[in-house]
Amino acid sequence: MDNREIASVIERLGTASELLGENPFKARAYHGAARTLYGLAEPAEKLLAEGRLAELPGFGKALVEKIAVLVATGRLPQLEERLAKLPPGLFEMLEIEGLGAKRVKLLWETLGVTNPGELEYACLENRLLELPGFGPKTQANVLAGIGRLNRYRARRLYPEARALADGLREKIAALPGVGRCAVAGSVRRLAETAGDLDLVVQIAAGGEGAFAEALRGCDWAGGLRAGDGGGLRFDYLGTEADLRLAGAGRWGTALVLATGSAAHVEGLRGTARERGLDLDALEIEDEEEVYRALGLDEIPPELREGLGEIGAARRGDLPKLLETADIRGVFHVHTTASDGTQSLEDLAKLGEELGYAYIGVSDHSRSAFYAGGLSAEALAAQVEDIVRFNERGRTCRLLAGVESDVLADGSLDYPAEILGRLDFVIASVHSGLRMPREKATARVLAAIENPYTTMLGHATGRLLLAREGYELDWNRVLAALAERGVALELNTSPHRFDADWRILLRAREQGVPVALNPDAHRAGMFDTVALGVGIARKGWLTKSDVLNTLELPELLAWLTARNGERNR
Incomplete structure (x- = not known):
């Protein structure tokens, strides 16, 4: 079992204990142990095998014994006993x-x-x-x-939906008579959440009946029934799956029809009618050729939302979208100084492995006491540590910054003499999230106006499928960002993807730079940058729109110019 799986079980044990009114100190101890396991850099199984698990704070003999049983058997009897006493709906x-x-x-x-x-x-x-x-x-x-x-x-975050879709694609591709199978729909368009799975399947001529019969015999395809346009529909691991069957010579047509949003497909149908064509009847094997038959440049899947992409494709005006290889470094990275699991040395080494020229260190500020926020003295000391660290000549440079809480009045969390020592400041709202639109807008605008703010972090505070973000007057916020030269963060955590890609479209139009930031608390979270690139592409962003595509000398020049505004 990995650390997260073990932590989840221990966390559930703590919650069950709370619901049953058991010793509150034990329940808190279980939750504390779970937090430690979630942030643990080494595998807990390895520490257990080496007899070092008991060295972790709060890991007494009884808890270590429980984890040993869990790792050995995959079960925890103490949890099962408690769950038997509780209604599962709690x-x-x-x-x-x-x-x-x-x-x-x-x-x-x-x-x-x-x-x-x-x-x-x-x-x-x-x-x-x-x-x-x-x-x-x-x-x-x-x-x-x-x-x-x-x-x-009924919806899933993008990574989960993508994994489900890819797993289903592999299962379908292994069935008899299947020539090709591809993921389509909202997952292929990189929508931040998905409510169903769309796939295109090409079957050998005359093999549709045999394919349906084979699918009916699969225990993972529940409630098989007819879908739209002669396709098939069934339930797959709690999510509805729609299969579009592509006849011979129609692979490209089927993929275009199954990938685009309803607005995009309807726009293509209108374009086809203008040329005397019926989009649904086209027999074309290649997607690019489908668009070419309509007099259009091929439109990347991420843009197929019905938001002006057809007109741009007709004019030959589609942007050259951002690529993962364009990213030269990242900001918004936490260390062991607050609630991260990596040291400065760890970050520099990881940055070198990823080919990054820089990583912006930004631990939590002092108001975020729950996350180990840094006091003014601790932040000043960290800046000195980073300066000394960079003198070693590592190929990945560390930049000294902070994720400063935006306080209730819109001010930042440190005095000017502390903020002035930093390379950059991310201003983020973490408290009082249930604000009316006007109050939220005023608070964010005050933070943007602060001369020490470099970028606005996770602008609405949303957690996808869990918490609605606060509303902002985006006309005023984007205008202020553009006027002050403050960057807008695209937080690449798939739980956030904040700011929304629809806002990124507007930011690009107004010349607001965007920073793709992983909000990383451990090494694995750097993987979300690639997901963020997909969301940035949905927002029509190009390399020149994104701050952290700059090479280190260009970035330092940008930061110097930005910081020079403080004295004006």
Whole structure:
């Protein structure tokens, strides 16, 4: 088992203990151990085998024994005993924003509520109003949270949807009679979330019936039924899958029809009619040839959203989109000084392995005490450490920065004499996220106006499929970013992808530089940069639109010019 799997089980044990009202100190210890495991650089199994797991803070003999049993058997009897006493729906209730174990326990014990459906009904009957710690506002928030949970249940984040689609493609490709199989739909367009899986399958002539029969015999294809346009539809691991069958000579046509959004495909149909053609009847094997038959340049899958790409393709005006190889370095990286798992040495080594010319170190600021935010003294000391480290002549240069909390009034978290020592400052909102639009906009604008702000971090605070972001007046925010020369972060975590790609379109139009930042707390999170490139491409971004495509000398010149604005 890997560290995250072990941590998840221990975390669930802590939650089950809380729900049952057991010793709160033990429950907190389990949660603390889970956090340690999530951030652990070495495999816990290795530490266990070497007898070093007990050296971790909070890992006593009893906990180590539990982990040993879990690793050896894949089960944890103590957790199973507790789960047997709990309605399984309580854990679903914990997914509702604003409900922790303490509140869920209260709802269960006082109202007999055991799942989100029962809780929704209780809210509609105003049964939460008299409970301690609740009230009209909390009840309304819970009801809204249930609505979001219901909307999100049917959707998956991009990496999960992509993995599901690729796994299904491999299974289908192995069936008899299949010539080709490809992922299409929203997953191919790199949508940040997906509600279903679309694939195109080319079957040998006359083999459709045999293919359907083979598919019917697969235990992973549940509820097989007819789909649109002669295709097939079924349930695959909890997600609906749609297969478009491509006849001989129609692979390119089928792939175009199955990939584009409804608006894009309808636009292509209109373009085809203008040329006396029927898009759906075209017998073309190659995607590029389909677009060429319509008098268009081939449109990259990410752009097929019906947002002006057809007109640009007709004019020969499609941009040369950003490539992963264009990225020369990244910002927004946390170290062991706050809540990251890597030292300065680790980051420089990783940067060299990735071929980066620079990495921007940006630990949490002092208000983020929950994440080990740095005091002013600790930040100043880190700057000196980075200066000395760079004197060693490593090929990946470390830049000294911080992810500064944007306080309630829009100010940053340190005085000017501290911020002035940094190469860059990322201004991010982490608290008070339930702001009305005007308040959120004023707070963000104040941060942008601060002369020490280099870039605006995860601009709306959203967590995809978990938390709605606060609303902003983007006309004013983008205008301020452009005027002040402040970069807009595209946080490449697939849980965020913030700012939204639709906003990136507008940022590009207004000349606002965009920084693709992994918000990395461990080495594996650098992998999200490639995902962020896909989202940037959806926003029509080119190499020249992205700050961290600059080579180190150009970047340092940009930062010097940007920092020079502080004294004006």
